[in-house]
């Protein structure tokens with residue numbers, strides 16, 4: 001039978017309590033999806049800080065859990081069949097934790113699939129496109145003389161915001177009730193401020209999204225998840 005200590009990642013980030021879920025993350029928009037869900041579900045967990053530096057995400061120990069060198073990742077020592085389960089990709093982690101607890105994935109089967117739909121919209125659209133916007137608007141790409149890539153991602157971010165703004169008319173949460181889709185989408189809306197891109201994408205004109213993000217940030221579990229593990 002496999003145990004937590006069989007995972008090489010535990011050599012670099014030893015568990016204080018091997019019986020609880022181990023979270024390997026950094027408080028980025030993708031990282032906080034997992035910590036927010038763990039806070040919302042009140043599952044017992046231990047957070048290990050894995051920075052985006054090569055010494056962490058590209059260390060042999062981290063790569064042994066996630067060969068794609070990206071946070072977040074988890075190990076649940078009490079996975080399916082009581083066996084430990086290591087998992088990466090934030091969307092997969094959210095679905096796993098929702099199924100484990102029976103929480104935040106809708107009440108009916110239809111709600112469940114709609115939750116998946118909006119989660120995939122974030123994973124395949126909002127996350128990658130806003131991430132590129134961050135690169136070309138705030139980070140190294142902002143120095144590039146050719147501004148066409150920057151403009152492309154500004155336009156794509158605006159397009160995605162327009163889809164969400166329209167959808168959120170008359171809704172508090174993306175699928176009606178609070179779900180993992182919100183935990184995936186809202187942290188990426190918050191990232192626009194960090195990228196200094198609020199004006200570039202016309203954020204203030206999206207009144208439904210401004211109210212939605214405030215609603216999300218008001219939740220105590222979100223506030224805790226956003227600083228877990230602590231940056232410093």
Ligand SMILES: N[C@@H](CCC(=O)N[C@@H](CS)C(=O)NCC(=O)O)C(=O)O
Pocket residue numbers: 028029030031052057069070071072088089090091
């Ligand atoms: N699709 C992945 C993306 C994760 C991701 O991009 N993580 C970034 C931080 S937000 C990372 O770990 N970057 C480190 C690197 O690429 O070296 C997920 O949703 O889990």
